[in-house]
Amino acid sequence: MSEIIKVEHLKKSFGQNVVLKDIDLTVNKGEVVTIIGSSGSGKSTLLRCINLLEKPDDGKIYYKNENVLEPNYNLPKYRTHLGMVFQQFNLFNNMNVLENCMTGQVTVLKKSREEAKQTALENLKKVGMERFIDAKPSQLSGGQKQRVAIGRALSMNPDVMLFDEPTSALDPEMVGEVLKTMKNLAHTGLTMVIVTHEMAFARDVSDRVIFMDKGVIAEEGTAEDIFVNPKEKRTKEFLHRILNSDNN
């Protein structure tokens, strides 16, 4: 298996608050990695550090064996290889659904509009939003927006998709449609890194699960390792807490 992303000794603080202490992480091609953990454990920050929306204080990030933190590294180009899906969707309000999926291809990848449109339509079909190409973001429901956001990220034809709590801002009845879309993607062999609170979903799709606690990776393993036979005390406590609250 070939490494796509490799993170070594990553550190990040916001002022006095140390968010990531010393993170090592590898993502291989075709792998679905989910990151779980309680709020404030540093999951989202780790994800945002990977595509450098947050600048790490220390450590190294390799993309296909190139250190992306080198001073003159082509950052915009690197980001085109990573598709990012945000908790708050962040669709461009000044564009309709189709333009949202085309603008990155045309502006950054320099594709022709025709080619970009074809790619956009294909990906909108994958997320089931091909009927809404003329709609503005303000006309869509939360779930629809998130599916378009996934389509937009896929349209850049990335090597890795990063999902930052993609269902946390959704009404409960819309969570299903987004998770279903992501599940379908996982089955196509796409490399995905997902920060999520949806334990059942994580258990279902993950090749590897990472449990984070207080800025470090506390435990790492297959879905079965983590959910059925957790070794660490804090993993057990976390799962106990979250599964019980789910049952209530």
Next chain:
Amino acid sequence: MKKKLSILSLVLMLLLVSMPGLTMKVQAEETEQKEFRVGMEAGYAPFNWTQNTDENGAVPIQGDKSYAGGYDVEIAKIIAEKLGRELVIVKTEWDGLPPALQSGKIDAIIAGMSPTEERKKQIDFTDVYYESNLVMVIRADSDYADAKSLEDFSGAKVTAQLNTFHYTVINQIPGVQMQEAMDNFAAMRVALESGTIDGYVSERPEGVTAESVNPKLKMIEFSAADGFQTSPEDTAVAIGMRKGDPDVAAINEFLAGISKDERVKIMDEAIKNQPASDEDSGSPILKILKQNGMLFLRGTGMTMFLALAGTILGGIIGLLVGVYRTIPMSEKKGKRASQKLFGWLLNVYIEVFRGTPMIVQSAVIYYGTALLFGFDLNRTAAALFIVSINTGAYMSEIVRGGIFAVDKGQFEAAQALGMTHGQTMRKVVVPQVLRNILPATGNEFVINIKDTSVLSIISVTELFFQGKSAAGANYMFFQTYFIICVIYFVLTFSITRILRLVEKKLDGPEAYAPLAEEE
């Protein structure tokens, strides 16, 4: 982004340069010698006034399609001819005359100006070219109608024009109630008619005119013993020249060549010809519109041009400044220092232009460039520059607010797609900012329509200036300003409505009607 900025500024420059007649020109010595540029209010009949045609020997006013006539114009014609130079009449506000002379924008002031000691400190005067005596203008039906001497005005409320010696002689009247000095004769006549004052001090030609134009007014003349005691240099009017101008001697010689009889004749002609003395009956509003319709139309055109072009250019400046301020600080030390310096300069620009009145900026920029740099700024260009730069200062803050209102997630999503800062701004942020700032921009436009009226201080022929000179000539102040007022209102009101329609159109009819999901 850098490249983008410079392209935009290039476009801006081209726009400025390509506009007809707006190029700045450095004052050349030769043109100064060929032309004899005379400054006057062109609104102080019978000495000088503005009219629409060249009849009765009126001379075109520089940069305008109107003509100036009157006693001063006739004198100016004689002098220019004797000097062998071409006469150019530059219409200038009364208070703007001395600075215009000092800064070299005009060569002489022939505007019924008296050579007072105070003025002599700033400018030189030629010999006297007209001598008048002081009179009192009152209401014909008032108690003072039969007054013969100053004593008869005891207890009367009297005023005169600001910065004239007319005002300083008022306290020669025993027991007078001296009122605040007023800006112009227009205001005084209105005050007199409305009863706010009982009379104002004036000079004979103005008094004759007032009496003949408005039968409700009456001029009281005094015999030498009973009237105001004045020094000859006050009642006399002379030509103002720049300090040390060698032409003074020659002009004195020419003036000596015009006999006293000739002067009286020219003045009588002027009083007869002044536009206000047209024996026209009918509604005063119609009469004003008939006489000045074209003048007002041109003024409206100028006002709209300045407001529209100023708002657009100001909007572009504001957008450039607003977007520049979002550029992240460079990692390199040298570049970061220059970025900081430029950002600091932008802040100075915004604070200075927001923190000072536009009327003061106009005077400083227009006269200052001429005094300090010898730059003769075209008046319209100067006006456009001032309005744009002013609007730009406000707009950059509005744009800042507009950018601030764009959700942070929009920036992050664009970055995550691999867009550079410039691409993010252009494709995602600026289009949203434009929509965000539209109402505030429309507001700026409406403000500009009204605020360009302060540019009358540098004699830009916008609507208010035209109204002022029309009123100065026809003596119907209330009616004239009322018309101007209506025009301003029609302009601002229709602009507001149009902008509202544009906003509605932009938002689209289905903005809040979600599409039903097909199952």
